[in-house]
Amino acid sequence: MKHEFLAHSSRDEAADFAARMIAGVLSAAIEESGKASFMVSGGSTPAPVFDRLAQTEMAWSRVSVGLVDERWVSPVDPGSNEQLVRRHLLTGQAGAAGFVPMKTAALTAAAAVADRNLAYGPHCDPIDLILLGMGNDGHTASWFPHAGGLQGAMHAQPGEVVAAIDATGCPVAGDVTERLTLTGPAIIDADAAILLIFGDEKRDVLNAALKSQPDDCPIRFAVDGLGPRLTIIWAP
């Protein structure tokens, strides 16, 4: 069994669909267990979905929101995923949701791993819904191809839900190369996952990645591991 690929005619239509799907999956999880964990990616793609969710009525006070990955910068830094989530998702109706930050006062991402494992562990047992993005290099989360710490992150031991990444030399990571990321077990054990990608280039990168080695295109590791629990939402 493999993932579902849903092609939409516009990015607005795709964002509408993704927001409705996310609200439905989280509400079902709350119905079943009284709570839901929702791990979200940063970057430039998900903001329109977050904006829609922020205006969606549901039991947000039962939802714990966390990050799929974080750049090791202050939450007031423009590159912070926490800042993106606080600005676009944790406002309006969704302002009632709990948030588990990844960035801490630790001097380095590596120094924060043990503490963030304790903080994220209960919300990744398993994650109810994860929202993934993908870069044009085939990375997802902060699993940049051949990055420092990538093998340890993708092939972490059960119970190790976060890992530090050194993306030095990874062009798509930009100038923020110190990262904390969810690990392979945390991501591929999620009950449900959405990969949200826009544009022909990313569609082509994904198709090529699914024929490549996971170390060269880590998105493949997530797609293969999630299988039918993954829905890919795409628009031109």
Ligand code: 6PG
């Ligand atoms: C990050 C994200 C990352 C993102 C991809 C795609 O910290 O950058 O979590 O994994 O999903 O890089 O980013 P875009 O949506 O900007 O293309």
